[in-house]
Amino acid sequence: MGLFGRKKKVVPEPVVEEPTPTLPALPEVDDNGWRSWADHRDWILDQVEPLPPFGMQVLDALGLCLCEDISSDVSLPGFDNAAMDGYAVQAADTWNASEKAPATLAVVGEIAAGGVADQPLAPGTAMKIMTGAPVPEGADTVVQYELTDRGTEDVRIFAQIDQDKNIRRKGSDIEEGDELLRDGDVIDARTIGLLAGIGIDKVLVRPRPRVVVISTGSELIEPGLPLTDLGQLYDSNSFMLAAQARAAGAQVFRVGAVGDDEETMKQTISDQLVRADLIITSGGISQGDWDVVKAVAPELGLVDFAAVAMQPGKPQGFGLIGEDKVPMIMLPGNPVSSFVSFEAFVRPVIRKLMGVRPELREVVTAVTQTIIRSKPGRAQFVRARIRTDAGGRRVVEWIGHSSSHLLGGLQQANALLLVDAETEVIAAGDQVKAWLIDE
Ligand SMILES: Nc1nc2c(c(=O)[nH]1)N[C@H]1C(S)=C(S)[C@@H](COP(=O)(O)OP(=O)(O)OC[C@H]3O[C@@H](n4cnc5c(N)ncnc54)[C@H](O)[C@@H]3O)O[C@H]1N2
Numbered sequence: 001m002g003l004f005g006r007k008k009k010v011v012p013e014p015v016v017e018e019p020t021p022t023l024p025a026l027p028e029v030d031d032n033g034w035r036s037w038a039d040h041r042d043w044i045l046d047q048v049e050p051l052p053p054f055g056m057q058v059l060d061a062l063g064l065c066l067c068e069d070i071s072s073d074v075s076l077p078g079f080d081n082a083a084m085d086g087y088a089v090q091a092a093d094t095w096n097a098s099e100k101a102p103a104t105l106a107v108v109g110e111i112a113a114g115g116v117a118d119q120p121l122a123p124g125t126a127m128k129i130m131t132g133a134p135v136p137e138g139a140d141t142v143v144q145y146e147l148t149d150r151g152t153e154d155v156r157i158f159a160q161i162d163q164d165k166n167i168r169r170k171g172s173d174i175e176e177g178d179e180l181l182r183d184g185d186v187i188d189a190r191t192i193g194l195l196a197g198i199g200i201d202k203v204l205v206r207p208r209p210r211v212v213v214i215s216t217g218s219e220l221i222e223p224g225l226p227l228t229d230l231g232q233l234y235d236s237n238s239f240m241l242a243a244q245a246r247a248a249g250a251q252v253f254r255v256g257a258v259g260d261d262e263e264t265m266k267q268t269i270s271d272q273l274v275r276a277d278l279i280i281t282s283g284g285i286s287q288g289d290w291d292v293v294k295a296v297a298p299e300l301g302l303v304d305f306a307a308v309a310m311q312p313g314k315p316q317g318f319g320l321i322g323e324d325k326v327p328m329i330m331l332p333g334n335p336v337s338s339f340v341s342f343e344a345f346v347r348p349v350i351r352k353l354m355g356v357r358p359e360l361r362e363v364v365t366a367v368t369q370t371i372i373r374s375k376p377g378r379a380q381f382v383r384a385r386i387r388t389d390a391g392g393r394r395v396v397e398w399i400g401h402s403s404s405h406l407l408g409g410l411q412q413a414n415a416l417l418l419v420d421a422e423t424e425v426i427a428a429g430d431q432v433k434a435w436l437i438d439e
């Protein structure tokens, strides 16, 4: 009972309707209901963010993107040192020395790399010194063995030596405090050498994306096992896609082939979420009666299946799966279609996750030696071989194999020619755009 005998009015909590989550606005489509491959790629790229950085041993950071600026705490060289095995001397003591009238100096010590002279060098004396050893105080030049008689008590020097010969001065390569590397630099072998050289063992980098590769289809058999029934074939896609992902910089978990069973497929994808920054599937996304990926993906997250105006690679799928919204790219099953789709969509995503720029492969031009005919309406990714001729020009040497099941023809290609959806003919001698897929 409330104050003054009145009942307190109970105001019901307003029911807040949770908006149903959806994927962001989809790219526009053409009159056929197809979207352009570049729009599809950009839309997928918008759905992923670079992975957060963490500290890693420098050697493990090969190919990764640095997430800090690095300046040197030390000088390189760290001290004045000899560039040749020979004698540390004072240049003035070699004045006018020659083969016929050598300068003779008393040898008063020996300095190995890592050793230090126990006294300054006095005029009229020499100290043996090895490459990399600190130049003793008082010495202003180093004369290499070849210009001496290599004496141990006394040394005869057969030439006049200028000051500062064969001395690598402290800081002449890198000065303490020099800014050497920037946030965003990609770490290569030379960078690892530099980091180690200035005493750095760990760096802050974006890690390798963990990429799970799943192929689908009950007809698929693991290589190494026998084919027992008509209709079976070996699973090549999970191997090829895993290799492509690894070459792009990912840490790959190849799950292999999963049969066309909805429960198994759902369970397999769900089980992989815990170790995936990206899931790639191949197969089961077109119009077939057992296109199992297309059937189960909507139950696992927000998904979109699209027809993309490209050949090969028309059917494409993308989803954000599970509570953590793990990106999943669902590629068509034909081997060449999945290879090309990886190049067009997955490689840029892996590079974005890694924070590596440019995300997109460089487009080069080459001169075609034969006529190329193209069906308009879909951008064509044409398998080709490109070589550099004697004049330094890139030429398209060989073209063929347009069906999307031809693994043998794909293996012979080292380039994909990029023919846009409007082009019908490229004449012999014309320039054509291409990706060099081996680089
Ligand atoms: N009625 C229609 N049929 C098809 C269409 C269409 O628009 N309407 N599109 C065709 C195109 S284009 C493509 S590409 C394929 C893509 O189909 P799926 O993604 O569903 O792929 P699957 O049917 O599972 O397989 C296609 C083909 O590739 C072989 N395959 C699949 N996975 C592997 C693997 N891991 N290793 C080797 N080979 C694999 C599979 O056996 C099939 O032969 O759909 C067309 N059909």
Ligand code: MOO
Pocket (backbone or CB within 6 Å): 310, 311, 312, 313, 314, 315, 332, 334, 337, 404
């Ligand atoms: O797109 Mo399919 O990839 O034309 O064979």
